[in-house]
Amino acid sequence: MGWAHQDKTAIVGIGATDYYLRGKSWPRTINDMAGEAILKACADAGISIKDVDGFAYYSTAGAGYLDKFDTASLMETLGIPHVGFSATLTSGGGGASGAAGLATAGLMNEDCKYCVTVMALQQLPQHRLGVVVGAAAPNPENSFLQPSGLVGPGYLMSVLARRHMHLYGTRREAFKEIVQATREHALNRPKAIRNKPLEDEEYWSQPMLADPLCRLDFCLETDGAVAFITTTTERAKDCKHPPALIHGAAHGGTRNWGRAFAWMGMQDPDFASSGHKFVADRLWEQTGLTAKDMSCAQIYDHFSCMVLMQLEDYGFCEKGEGNDYVLSGAIRYANRDTVEGAVPVNTHGGNLNEAYIIGLTHVAEAVEQIRGTAINQIEDCEFALSTGGPASLPVSGLILRRA
Amino acid sequence: MTDNRNISYGPANALPGDQIAITTNPDTEPFWEKAKARTLTACQCADCGHFRMPPSPYCPECQSSNKSWPELPGTGTVFSFAICTRNPKNGEDYVYVPVVVELDGTDGAHLVSNLGGCDADDVEIGMKVAVDWNPIKDDWVLPVFRPA
Numbered sequence: 001m002g003w004a005h006q007d008k009t010a011i012v013g014i015g016a017t018d019y020y021l022r023g024k025s026w027p028r029t030i031n032d033m034a035g036e037a038i039l040k041a042c043a044d045a046g047i048s049i050k051d052v053d054g055f056a057y058y059s060t061a062g063a064g065y066l067d068k069f070d071t072a073s074l075m076e077t078l079g080i081p082h083v084g085f086s087a088t089l090t091s092g093g094g095g096a097s098g099a100a101g102l103a104t105a106g107l108m109n110e111d112c113k114y115c116v117t118v119m120a121l122q123q124l125p126q127h128r129l130g131v132v133v134g135a136a137a138p139n140p141e142n143s144f145l146q147p148s149g150l151v152g153p154g155y156l157m158s159v160l161a162r163r164h165m166h167l168y169g170t171r172r173e174a175f176k177e178i179v180q181a182t183r184e185h186a187l188n189r190p191k192a193i194r195n196k197p198l199e200d201e202e203y204w205s206q207p208m209l210a211d212p213l214c215r216l217d218f219c220l221e222t223d224g225a226v227a228f229i230t231t232t233t234e235r236a237k238d239c240k241h242p243p244a245l246i247h248g249a250a251h252g253g254t255r256n257w258g259r260a261f262a263w264m265g266m267q268d269p270d271f272a273s274s275g276h277k278f279v280a281d282r283l284w285e286q287t288g289l290t291a292k293d294m295s296c297a298q299i300y301d302h303f304s305c306m307v308l309m310q311l312e313d314y315g316f317c318e319k320g321e322g323n324d325y326v327l328s329g330a331i332r333y334a335n336r337d338t339v340e341g342a343v344p345v346n347t348h349g350g351n352l353n354e355a356y357i358i359g360l361t362h363v364a365e366a367v368e369q370i371r372g373t374a375i376n377q378i379e380d381c382e383f384a385l386s387t388g389g390p391a392s393l394p395v396s397g398l399i400l401r402r403a
Numbered sequence: 404m405t406d407n408r409n410i411s412y413g414p415a416n417a418l419p420g421d422q423i424a425i426t427t428n429p430d431t432e433p434f435w436e437k438a439k440a441r442t443l444t445a446c447q448c449a450d451c452g453h454f455r456m457p458p459s460p461y462c463p464e465c466q467s468s469n470k471s472w473p474e475l476p477g478t479g480t481v482f483s484f485a486i487c488t489r490n491p492k493n494g495e496d497y498v499y500v501p502v503v504v505e506l507d508g509t510d511g512a513h514l515v516s517n518l519g520g521c522d523a524d525d526v527e528i529g530m531k532v533a534v535d536w537n538p539i540k541d542d543w544v545l546p547v548f549r550p551a
C-alpha cells in the first residue's frame with residue numbers, strides 16, 4: 001500500500017491560450033501557442049522561464065498528433081538555459097493526466113527542478129485529427145480495420161458503446177445526460193466554445209454520425225495550448241499559489257485492452273469498458289481512497305459514452321450501472337449536495353463543451369478546484385481526479401490533493 | 404427536424420471495393436492470399452492452438468512463432484456494430500454497417516468488417532452471419548458479411 005512519492009511533488013503553475021474552433025488559430029503557429037501556454041504557466045507559478053529544466057510530454061511528444069514537440073526548439077525560442085529531463089509517455093491522449101507522474105519521476109530522480117508538460121493543438125485543413133485514421137493508406141495492421149469504414153475515433157467507439165448498451169441495457173438517454181450535464185457546467189465559462197443551454201430537442205435532432213452516437217456525443221475540434229508546471233513540494237512553498245499535491249499518478253493498462261478500438265480484439269468485459277480499470281485500481285491502491293472520496297472528477301470526454309464507462313471503471317458506480325448512475329443526476333455540479341453519491345464531473349465543461357486540447361484542460365481544472373479558484377468551485381475540494389484516454393495504452397489517471 | 408431516435412436507415416451495403424486498399428506484410432499475407440481464393444482463415448498458433456487477429460509474429464499465449472492458417476467455416480456472430488451514413492471517401496449518402504464478427508471455428512477471434520444484404524435497422528448483436536467477398540484494389544479480396 002501507499003506510494004513512496006506521494007505528495008512529494010505538486011502542480012504549481014497552469015497556463016492556457018484562448019481556445020479556437022478547429023483551424024481558426026491560424027496564422028499562429030504551434031510553437032507560438034505552446035510558448036504562450038508555457039510562459040503563462042511559469043507566471044502563474046511565480047517562476048522564471050529560465051528556471052524550467054525539464055519536459056514531461058505525452059502523446060509521444062506529438063502536438064495534435066501530426067506536429068511534434070521538440071525540446072530543443074522550445075529551449076531555443078523561449079530561452080531555457082539547460083534541461084536535465086526530457087521524456088514522453090507513448091501512444092496518444094491516454095497519457096494526458098499521467099504526464100504528471102512522468103514529471104514526478106524526473107523530479108524524484110533529481111534530473112530537474114521545474115518540469116513542463118504541454119499540449120498544443122492546431123488542426124489545419126490538411127491536418128484533421130478526426131479523420132487521421134481514414135486519410136492515410138492503411139499499414140498492414142490497419143488493413144484489418146480501416147476497410148470497414150470506421151474512419152475516426154468516434155466511429156470506433158460507437159461500436160464499444162453498442163456492446164455496452166447490449167450487455168447492460170444502457171440507453172442513449174445516458175449519453176444525452178452526460179452531454180447536457182457538462183454543457184450546463186460550461187454555461188458560465190467565458191472560454192467555452194459550446195456555452196448555450198442544450199435542450200432535449202436539439203440533442204435528439206443531431207445527425208447520427210455513427211449510430212448509436214450523434215454529433216453532440218463527439219467532442220469539439222479545437223485549437224489552442226495548455227501547459228502545467230510540476231515541481232517538488234519543497235520548492236512549491238516559494239510558488240505563488242497553494243500547491244496541488246500529486247497524491248496518486250498512474251499510467252498503463254492490460255493486454256486485454258491493448259490497442260483497444262484500433263484492434264477490436266477485446267473480449268467481455270473489457271470490450272464495453274474504458275480500459276481504465278487497471279489504472280484506477282493502482283490509483284486507489286496508491287492512495288487508499290475510493291471514487292467516493294473524490295470531490296470532483298475531470299474525466300477525459302472525447303466521446304460521451306466513454307465518460308460513462310470510466311465512471312464504472314473508477315468505481316463511481318458498479319460495472320454496468322453507469323446508465324442509472326448518470327441519469328440519477330450524480331454528475332451535475334448543481335446536484336452535489338442533493339443527490340446521494342454525487343461527484344461533479346467535468347466542472348469545466350470538458351472536451352465536449354469547453355475545448356479539446358487532448359486532456360490537459362482536465363488537469364488544469366483539477367488544479368483550479370484544488371486551489372479554490374475554479375469557476376464552478378466545489379466547496380472544500382480536497383481530492384480531484386483527472387484522467388487521460390480511453391485510447392490505446394497507456395491510459396492514465398491523476399489524483400491531486402489540497403495541501 | 405428528424406428525431407434521431409426514429410431514423411429508418413434502409414439497406415446496408417459493403418463499401419465500394421474500388422475505394423478500398425490494403426497493404427500486407429509477411430505476418431499478414433497468408434490471410435489475404437487465402438481471401439483471394441475466397442477462403443476465410445485466421446492466424447492460429449501452430450503450437451497451442453490460440454487464434455490471434457490481426458496476424459502478428461508471436462502467439463500471445465505461448466510466444467511461439469509457428470502459425471497455421473486453417474480454413475474456417477466462414478460463419479460467425481455479430482459481436483457489435485455501428486451504423487454509418489456517409490461514404491468515408493467522398494461524403495456522399497451511403498448506409499453501411501461496420502461490424503465486429505466473432506468467427507466460428509476460433510476461440511473467439513474477432514474480424515472487423517462490413518455487413519450487407521439486409522436493412523441496417525435489422526442488424527442485432529448475436530445475429531448469425533456468413534462471409535461474402537468484396538473485390539478491392541490491386542486484385543485483393545476483402546471478406547465482408549451478410550446474414551446467414
Ligand SMILES: [Zn+2]
Pocket residue numbers: 448449450451452453462463464465466467
Ligand atoms: Zn500459442
